[in-house]
Amino acid sequence: MTTRIMVALLAILLLLYIVLVGYRAVVLLGTGEPVGVAMGAALIVLPVVGVWALWREIAFGVHAERLGRTLEAEGGLPPEQVETRESGRPLRDAADALFPAYRDAAEAAPEDWRSWYRLGLVYDGAGDRKRARQAIRQAIKLSRG
Template sequence: MSARIGVFVIAAALALYIVLVGQRAVLLLMSGDVVGTLMGVALVVLPLIAAWGLGRELWFGVRAEQLARRLEAEGAVPTEEVAVRPSGRVLREDGDAIFPAYRRAAEENPDDWRAWYRLGLAYDAAGDRRRAREAVRRAIRLESGERKASSGA
């Protein structure tokens, strides 16, 4: 729950930034000055990029959480016992030890979103956040395709 609060606080701060920069952009666009107008255009583009990035990351979080709940409901969440730090993060050595089995499962079942999601969890436990996000994004794409195929779309 504290992660959700953190996400909400950061999203709210970014939304406030977008609004404030947007207001400045309007003022600069209305200035009539060539340099002010160019800066106003730049300040319109930057908040749009920020809003797109915020939306993309929030949607990623929602979809990842949906897959986690579905995996849990199916009883397919990894059950290995691993040591954790006081912060709750898995000790890297334990993450590295369980990682090969999940990588092998994803390689053997490249179209299984569950294998890719579990691989994302293993990457995260091993301390590789970038690859963890890539694996979870792939799981989201595969699950979306599976859902569309089963609904006949």
């Protein structure tokens, strides 16, 4: 629950920043000065990119959470726990030992979102966020159709 509150707070702060940058862009465009108009036009791009990025990340989180709940209800979540250090970081060797089974399952059933989602969870448990997000994005894509 605290994660949702933090995401909502950060989203509100980003939206506030986007509004303020958008306002500054309009003010600069209204100056009529070539430099001001150029800067205003450049600042128009920032709010557009910011809104797009915010939407994309929130949509990813919502879809990933929905798939996770579905998989949990089916009893399909990975049962293994990755061993961790005292700091909470996963032991790389322990995580690497789990990869082959989940990677092979995803390769054996490339159209099954469940296998991709489980692979993403194993990557995430190992601390490989980039590959975890790629695998979960693939799961979201496959679950849509």
